[in-house]
Amino acid sequence: MSMAHSVAMTLTRKPSRRGLLASLFVAVAVAAGIAAWHVARINREQQTQHFAEVADQVIDNIHDRLLAYEYGLRGTRGAIIAALT
Numbered sequence: 001m002s003m004a005h006s007v008a009m010t011l012t013r014k015p016s017r018r019g020l021l022a023s024l025f026v027a028v029a030v031a032a033g034i035a036a037w038h039v040a041r042i043n044r045e046q047q048t049q050h051f052a053e054v055a056d057q058v059i060d061n062i063h064d065r066l067l068a069y070e071y072g073l074r075g076t077r078g079a080i081i082a083a084l085t
Contacts, residue, residue: 015023
């Protein structure tokens, strides 16, 4: 068998089952990697959004408490002024 005939046979030969399975495995691994990356990105976005919502709630609660304290101080001041006059 000549070298040219051997090369031609190699190029026209059907892919082996092992080769097909290896290709399938690589394709599935790449698809799983892409899916995992996508899920991780969505989780990060949800965590960021949740953190922003919780931070806004905390800010609102602190603001409400300070307002209540301010109202108490104003009431005390009014009572002292009324008592002194």
